[in-house]
Amino acid sequence: MTIDEIQQEIIDDFAGFEDWMDKYSLLIELGNEMAPIDVQYKVDENLIRGCQSRVWLHQEYLDGTITFEAESDALIVKGLVALLLKIYSGRTPHEILASEPRFIDEIGLRQHLSPTRSNGLLAMVKQMKLYALAYEKISTKNN
Amino acid sequence: MTIDEIQQEIIDDFAGFEDWMDKYSLLIELGNEMAPIDVQYKVDENLIRGCQSRVWLHQEYLDGTITFEAESDALIVKGLVALLLKIYSGRTPHEILASEPRFIDEIGLRQHLSPTRSNGLLAMVKQMKLYALAYEKISTKNN
């Protein structure tokens, strides 16, 4: 599936919920189910510090795709992180750079990506794109 | 005449003027007519610095009364200074301390005595009273 198809799937999943409580319950569930980041990566260098919640992000580049691992200490953020990994992890730099996480807006949680929110999410997306940019440069150079 | 009688005289003089221009013209006239302070007293130690206009005040104590000489570089202020001298100069400390320059308010120029006006007038009145207080103390001590 393309990034866009997965985003659409997520949007459809959430579309069923009228009540915000259900939406957030799902996020919390996703957060709870998420595999924790390998402890060796839960270190300060991988920390994206929002003012309120923290996000750890680790990445590996292999055979043209980037695999991300991540975690947050806040569950709602963690749920959103899980969704972000679902669409961005295992993708080529090009795919990552070409798509925006529009699903967050469309499932009605836009505020969580606001630059004034400082929960670490926006910074995480930026960081993922930066990695993608770096790897893209490396790969074009190597070709 | 008592201080109060002179104040009343001034108030009556001004009462004739309906137009503010006439009032101010009289003040300017009084300012222009006023004898300048003796140059030897127009020195920094005698300067009461308002932000906009300056007042020099000199005093002498003789035979129980205080004689004031004063001057301002702004004519309207100088006119008011002339009136203040008219009521306060040549008076005993007691007389000076016992009376307020109510005429300024009553001739409709209250704003010139406002603490926020900083034209030096209010400070001058305060200074005259301080001198009076000092001489009163000295004279009671000597008695």
Next chain:
Amino acid sequence: MSFDLLKIRKDFPILDQKVNGKALVYLDNAATSQRPVQVIERMNEFSLKTNGNIHRATHTFANKTTEAFEQAREIVRSYLNATESAEVIFTSGTTESINLVAHSFGDAFIHEGDEVIVTEMEHHANIVPWQMMCERKGAKLKVIPFNEKGELSMDALDSLITGKTKIIAVTHVSNVLGTLNPIATIIEKAHLKNIPVLIDGAQGAPHFQIDVQALDCDFYTFSGHKIYGPTGIGVLYGKRKWLDQMPPFLGGGEMIDRVTFGKTTFNEIPYKFEAGTPNYVGAIGLGAAIEYIQSHDHSVVLKHEQNLLQFATKKLKTINGLTIYGEASKKAGVLSFNIEGIHPFDLGTLLDQLGIAVRTGRLCADPVMDHFSVENMVRSSFSFYNTLEEVEVFYQALIRLKTMF
């Protein structure tokens, strides 16, 4: 002098709103309080009818504005019962007030090896300026710890004071723990050794009556926006004997007497410390806010605020896994807590969905977080316009949200 909660809430139309479809419950008063219409109207009146830059003017607007500004100073003086209004300096807020003292008192009186005492429960605004000053001066910052109830250790204070202590800076009320500190005692102890005391009143002035003469404190600071007034205005009260000896902090218009390139002489207090065009509209608004406060019976207001705190404390204590931080015997209406297994950010986000505004995070008090070994907290804080019903709604919301985790 009356206390009619319904009438009071009419003065704060902002409270009568829906947020996310729910009736607003505003419990973030320690961050910023709301402003009554009386304050807004007073400022509007000035801005739209008589605005002129203050001081040194000959025209009517400038004079009226100057008078209103100086009258606001007098209102503050009387609220604090300061000896003279020259001891009341308008700043942009508590933070600037404390920085002013740290710089200016520091420059005049603090030398290498000297010591400054603060407490473990200070807001960053009452730590960082002193730290920066100590670094500049080679002085040492010492810290009075608090116990598990959130009360300062007076014994520690006794042993921290030395011959090198030059100033003690203490918060009137902790913005996290709610603790109402025994500032009178601290001042008394300090004065025995001739050490001046600065009180950070950001959380104190909005709720408690202050008499700086009775307290005999050397400096007292607070912010307009936390005391029902506007943003961008604050107060530094200082005893004349200190202010007269302290060098100016910011340079510019109004604070000078005479400027030449060779030598500049300075104005008297309060102007010496008010460089540039002050926030005169803000000061006038702050004056209106204090007059508004004074139009209510303070003892009744205080009692109501204490009721809110006690009711909230009692209710929240029944919630399983909930830890309250700060249970001093004397507290203001501040209630910080965590619920086991729920991140404050999550709780704050969900409460907001229910129309309830609380603060979450580190509350500008990292040392307090470290004390309790937590990363964040949830803080609810009450003002006299809050109702017991709102506290009940808040409690019910916590119960409901807890089931989501």
Next chain:
Amino acid sequence: MSFDLLKIRKDFPILDQKVNGKALVYLDNAATSQRPVQVIERMNEFSLKTNGNIHRATHTFANKTTEAFEQAREIVRSYLNATESAEVIFTSGTTESINLVAHSFGDAFIHEGDEVIVTEMEHHANIVPWQMMCERKGAKLKVIPFNEKGELSMDALDSLITGKTKIIAVTHVSNVLGTLNPIATIIEKAHLKNIPVLIDGAQGAPHFQIDVQALDCDFYTFSGHKIYGPTGIGVLYGKRKWLDQMPPFLGGGEMIDRVTFGKTTFNEIPYKFEAGTPNYVGAIGLGAAIEYIQSHDHSVVLKHEQNLLQFATKKLKTINGLTIYGEASKKAGVLSFNIEGIHPFDLGTLLDQLGIAVRTGRLCADPVMDHFSVENMVRSSFSFYNTLEEVEVFYQALIRLKTMF
């Protein structure tokens, strides 16, 4: 984009008033400009509907306020054409902005024996902070003189710059002489020697379009209350390369990253320089003021202001015994003068009786007074909402009042 003076004056209801029984003629715009209703309404809306303290919040009001505050920053960025909004720091006004740079740039870059250059026509706000800093650091303040027309001597600048010059601080527009300084040339000359330049834009930003990138200036400062915005808010623009290297000025909340008693680390720009709760309502108001300015065609506004100045200059020159101070070839709408034998205080007082508001006094520029060997001046200053008829009324008043002396 339109310019309909009658419509514009409706936005400023304060102008449509009687003072001392006469129609107000407000010619004290350089001291403080009036605020259009759009600015007041924007602030009221916030205060009465969505007020919350900014940053780090989880609740709706705090988020909305934060967004509005950051949007105001973006409006300022775009007005100045700064590269990024992090280069826009909100302060309490020009005075604080300049003090911030004098302290913080001074601490980072100025050492004993270094030199700072200002001009003879600076407002005290752009002299005293540098003087105080030079005194702290043992540095030297050097002064570019101006000629009888009120124009800076570029030759003097060339000879004042030495290998020790660390910063040059120049006003964009003189608040006394009205001179529009050749700041682009000054910046170019300074940059040839790698010297940064601070522009005091208090009188420039309200009237001229600024492009800090094209100018390549290192710092630019202005005040809200002089640019149709509220009091208590101002701006410091600084190039990131400097701001990143400069230590924080005030300490407190928001400007920190992490606080412990052992070591405190600081936040990034712009927050590093915004300690404490900023005047967020003021910033929002300033944003509205700039949007208001931008709703007019700037070239038309500027032309009207120049017409006012030229008409006033022409008229006043016909008055016997009247001396104008400042006749530079490029000027903003500021006209300072004296009439022989009439003290400015007297003239100001009497003009006020006629409803005309001008400023009199030393205009926070003692060195300019000394240059012309006068104690005081009368200053009229024009804004785009003034009319040619008002200038005529002003002129007639001077003629009439002159007969009283």
